[in-house]
Amino acid sequence: xxxxxxxxxxxxxxxxxxxxxxxxxxxxxxxxxxxxxxxxxxxxxxxxxxxxxxxxxxxxxxxxxxxxxxxxxxxxxxxxxxxxxxxxxxxxxxxxxxxxxxxxxxxxxxxxxxxxxxxxxxxxxxxxxxxxx
Numbered sequence: 001x002x003x004x005x006x007x008x009x010x011x012x013x014x015x016x017x018x019x020x021x022x023x024x025x026x027x028x029x030x031x032x033x034x035x036x037x038x039x040x041x042x043x044x045x046x047x048x049x050x051x052x053x054x055x056x057x058x059x060x061x062x063x064x065x066x067x068x069x070x071x072x073x074x075x076x077x078x079x080x081x082x083x084x085x086x087x088x089x090x091x092x093x094x095x096x097x098x099x100x101x102x103x104x105x106x107x108x109x110x111x112x113x114x115x116x117x118x119x120x121x122x123x124x125x126x127x128x129x130x131x132x133x
Contacts, residue, residue, distance in 0.1 A: 037074050039083065044072040046090050061089035 005011050019026040047057050054072070058065040063085050070076035071086075078086075080094075087094055 036077060040072050040074050040078075043083070043086055046087075046092065047072075050090055052090070057086060057089060061085040 005014055015030065019030040047054070052060075054065045054068045057063075058068055061068075063082055067076060067078070067082065068086065071078045071082070084094060
């Protein structure tokens, strides 16, 4: 690594610069890794917020506790079915969103009067990767 990397911010900047230099495929792979870690972090936070242990989630979801541990730590690339089972066991579902919607902060929609008194939606819909079922 050229230059001294002292902080996580420095490392992140270095990795992003390298991915940009390697081209679109490397940038897409970097984004896929970010998404995987984000989902793992959200699942772990949701499990903890519900006061569940990995063993309890395992029993509810039918997913081995060891796999849940690997997913939450980012050591495993979970299948869609496994992620669905985990989310569903905690009363949530996954939702697909257009690419780029997760990048920009979102705000709740609000209606304002448009031309001729019709209601017009403003702002992006509020979104979360996991939402209650």
